[in-house]
Amino acid sequence: MKQNYDVIIIGSGPGGLAAAIAAKENGADDVLIIERDVELGGILVQCIHNGFGLELFNEDMPGPTYAQHFIEKAKGHGVKTLMDTMVLHITPDRKIYVINKDRGYITLQARAIVLAMGCRERTRAQILLPGARPAGVYTAGTAQRFVNVEGYMPGEKFVILGSGDIGMIMARRLTIEGARVERVLEIMPFLTGLTRNYVQCLLDYGITLQKQRTVNRIIGNDRVEAIEAVSVDENWHPIPGTNELIPCDSLLLSVGLIPENELSKQAGVLLDPVTNGPYVDDRFMTNVPGIFAAGNVVHVYDLVDWVTEAGYVAGKGAAQFAKRQAVDTGDQVPLSAGENIRYVVPHKLDKNRLAEDLVRLQMRVTTPIEKRVLVTVEDQNGEVVTKQAEAYARPGEILTLAIKPKAYDSIQKATSLTVNLRER
Amino acid sequence: MAEISEIICVTCPKGCVLKVKHEDKEILEVLDGCKRGEDYALCELQDPRRMVASTVKVRGGLHPLVPVYTRQAFPKPLIPQLAQELRQVEVPAPVKINQVVLADALGTGVDIVTSRDMPERNTSSL
Numbered sequence: 173m174k175q176n177y178d179v180i181i182i183g184s185g186p187g188g189l190a191a192a193i194a195a196k197e198n199g200a201d202d203v204l205i206i207e208r209d210v211e212l213g214g215i216l217v218q219c220i221h222n223g224f225g226l227e228l229f230n231e232d233m234p235g236p237t238y239a240q241h242f243i244e245k246a247k248g249h250g251v252k253t254l255m256d257t258m259v260l261h262i263t264p265d266r267k268i269y270v271i272n273k274d275r276g277y278i279t280l281q282a283r284a285i286v287l288a289m290g291c292r293e294r295t296r297a298q299i300l301l302p303g304a305r306p307a308g309v310y311t312a313g314t315a316q317r318f319v320n321v322e323g324y325m326p327g328e329k330f331v332i333l334g335s336g337d338i339g340m341i342m343a344r345r346l347t348i349e350g351a352r353v354e355r356v357l358e359i360m361p362f363l364t365g366l367t368r369n370y371v372q373c374l375l376d377y378g379i380t381l382q383k384q385r386t387v388n389r390i391i392g393n394d395r396v397e398a399i400e401a402v403s404v405d406e407n408w409h410p411i412p413g414t415n416e417l418i419p420c421d422s423l424l425l426s427v428g429l430i431p432e433n434e435l436s437k438q439a440g441v442l443l444d445p446v447t448n449g450p451y452v453d454d455r456f457m458t459n460v461p462g463i464f465a466a467g468n469v470v471h472v473y474d475l476v477d478w479v480t481e482a483g484y485v486a487g488k489g490a491a492q493f494a495k496r497q498a499v500d501t502g503d504q505v506p507l508s509a510g511e512n513i514r515y516v517v518p519h520k521l522d523k524n525r526l527a528e529d530l531v532r533l534q535m536r537v538t539t540p541i542e543k544r545v546l547v548t549v550e551d552q553n554g555e556v557v558t559k560q561a562e563a564y565a566r567p568g569e570i571l572t573l574a575i576k577p578k579a580y581d582s583i584q585k586a587t588s589l590t591v592n593l594r595e596r
Numbered sequence: 597m598a599e600i601s602e603i604i605c606v607t608c609p610k611g612c613v614l615k616v617k618h619e620d621k622e623i624l625e626v627l628d629g630c631k632r633g634e635d636y637a638l639c640e641l642q643d644p645r646r647m648v649a650s651t652v653k654v655r656g657g658l659h660p661l662v663p664v665y666t667r668q669a670f671p672k673p674l675i676p677q678l679a680q681e682l683r684q685v686e687v688p689a690p691v692k693i694n695q696v697v698l699a700d701a702l703g704t705g706v707d708i709v710t711s712r713d714m715p716e717r718n719t720s721s722l
Contacts, residue, residue: 211658220663220711222647226608234649234665236712240693320651323660348650348679367611371604372646376672475609563612 173254173275177202178494179487180268180282182259182435185214186476187467188288189242190483191490195286196249198491204252204280206259206270212246213239214290215313216476218320221341223368227477238476262439264460283494284462286486287436287450291429291468293338299427301333303390306397312338312426319345327422331399332356333387335568337365337474339426344373353379354418357401359386359408362540364428364568366474387423388415396421429472439463446515447471453504454521454531455489456482464490471517471534474570478534505583507533510550510592512565514538521589526580533573537565537593544596547573551586565593598624603640605633616641645669650682652697654714657689662714664697667707674702682708689716 178200181188184207195203211217216224219235226232233241257272268280293311301309310318310326316338318324328351332339335358343353356374361384363370374381388402388410403414431449433441441450441458449470450458457464466486467479504520516535525531533549541564548559560573571593575583583589603614615627616637623641626634639645648670651661670678678701685697691714698708 220651220665221649222665223609232647234663234711236663237693240712320663321659321661323651323653348648348675350679366609367604368606368609371611372606375604376646563610569609569611 173278174202174252175279176281177204177283179203179284179286179490180266180280181205181286181288181487181490182262182268183207183214183288183290183467183469184209184212184243184253185288185290185467186216186239186242186479187290187469187483187486188214188286189239189246190480191286191288191464191466191487192246192251193242193249194484194487195284195491195494196246196251198488200284200491200494202252203250204254204282205246206254206257206268208256208258210256212243212253212255218313218317219341220320221345224476227475228480229477235476242480259435262435262463264440264463266462282462284464284490285439286483286490287433287441287458287463287465287469288467288483288486289432289435289469291431291472294425294428294430296425299425301387301390301425303387303400304392306390306392306395308392308396308422309390310422310424312336312342312424315422315424316342316345319349325349325351327351327396327420329354329420330422330424331387331401331418331420332424332426334358334426334428335360335363335365335370335381335383336426336428337369339424340365340369340373342424342426343379344377347377347379353377354420355379355401356381357385357387358383359404360384360567361406362567365426366569367566385414386410390423391417396423399423429468431469431471433469436463436465436469441465444515444519446509447517449517451519452517454485454518454525455492456486456518457489457493462490462493464493471515473534474568478532478570478572481532505586505589507549507589507591509535510590512538512541512593513591514567516591521575521583523583523586526575526577526583530574530576533575533591535571535573535591537567537571540567541565541593541595545593546596547571547591547593549573549575550590550592551582552588555582555585557582557586557589561596601641603637605629605636607632607636639669644672646672646675648675648678649711650679652682653686654691655686655688656716657691657714658717659714662687662691662697663711664708665711666701667709670701670706671704674704677702678708689714
């Protein structure tokens with residue numbers, strides 16, 4: 173097979189597919205997607221629920237339909253694919269070492285790379301859940317794969333820990349398939365997933381959500397027999413006397429996602445300790461020239477449309493880099509999280525970028541505010557470059573703000589930018 | 597007697613809390629929502645519906661199941677019955693996207709369709 177490519181994309185979820193399409197549309201000749209599964213689509217394959225495409229297409233599609241739209245488009249553009257293939261290593265000079273059962277061990281060379289490996293679920297070990305170690309403890313996404321793709325029911329009576337979107341969506345899905353969901357427990361004092369999922373996945377099916385409550389102990393020898401729930405104080409310490417034994421045969425964990433960056437680190441890509449994803453500029457290029465990153469590998473999104481858009485931006489950047497078109501990274505201004513902002517992506521932006529296009533910032537807030545708030549982007553002197561009003565701010569929901577081309581002049585004077593969120 | 601109910605709108609990802617002033621099932625005023633929110637509030641009071649996604653069995657497919665969904669929003673009270681019905685459905689591979697697997701489900705006029713292609717086993721073309 174061919175060994176040299178303009179752009180190689182690692183992963184074929186929504187970020188990778190969009191990057192491949194954009195790379196082709198922006199003049200890259202040879203574009204290859206490497207995927208470890210036997211089919212394209214990434215996590216969308218198992219996300220059979222509706223709600224995809226509302227932002228970009230104003231359409232309400234199930235995940236597989238959304239994926240198929242982009243798979244067909246990528247194929248139509250002549251994007252090549254290498255399926256059932258694991259990437260073992262990436263070097264800073266963009267060599268990619270892969271292994272495949274038919275072709276064996278091969279080395280590929282890319283002019284530009286887009287990292288699109290997505291994220292992984294946090295597991296029981298990562299949240300240090302005490303108790304026995306019986307069968308029946310799954311991450312929510314694993315259970316989702318069993319139920320929606322492979323046709324297995326992982327249990328009959330569930331407790332779900334964490335009010336993340338996958339957990340709530342699985343609560344509904346398991347109920348539709350005839351299982352009982354006894355409880356959803358959330359250690360935080362607020363919902364960590366989208367409000368609409370609370371309504372259509374939990375309220376609709378009469379499933380109880382308890383906040384500031386967690387799993388104190390898992391009970392069972394071979395199989396989960398019960399979990400002991402307990403209330404926690406603001407420091408997450410169990411409050412004595414609030415214990416409840418909930419009989420069940422399975423515990424699902426929906427306790428957060430972590431960008432998957434083992435390969436990125438090998439290539440010398442620096443990671444932001446808050447997002448666990450690479451530091452990126454407004455073209456989603458990492459600190460390693462020619463290595464871009466798109467989607468959940470950068471930070472965990474809650475809507476697929478923004479992943480797709482990030483893929484487009486990264487794919488375009490990768491094509492320009494591969495074609496040695498001017499990718500001027502000389503005049504960049506750093507962007508940082510200020511008041512009540514946990515993080516903001518991208519981490520820096522090219523001052524001249526606004527001459528061609530708007531730059532979209534995405535951020536998560538630190539604490540919930542159920543009141544009207546104002547998000548501002550301010551320069552080193554506190555001058556407001558752009559601002560946006562929101563009806564509320566919730567940590568579970570990403571906030572999106574566009575810096576429009578009209579802010580071009582004020583950006584030229586900036587040496588640093590800070591995003592703040594305050595009550596109005 | 598007019599009363600005010602809070603309805604959380606699920607039309608888009610914003611999740612607005614609509615304050616709906618209504619007399620029984622007649623809406624008098626919807627506060628804090630957009631036009632789509634008003635439509636949702638009306639539907640929620642008079643005929644609550646949801647998009648429903650599930651799976652049906654496939655014979656000889658790349659996977660043993662193919663995902664399906666309701667082409668339009670489906671009456672909420674009938675969802676458990678729909679789930680029962682879908683458990684009886686089996687289709688042969690290959691399956692094309694938007695293929696009807698259950699027409700006029702439970703007499704509601706809503707078709708249940710596939711949400712992706714499902715190729716035959718060993719011909720993984722996707």
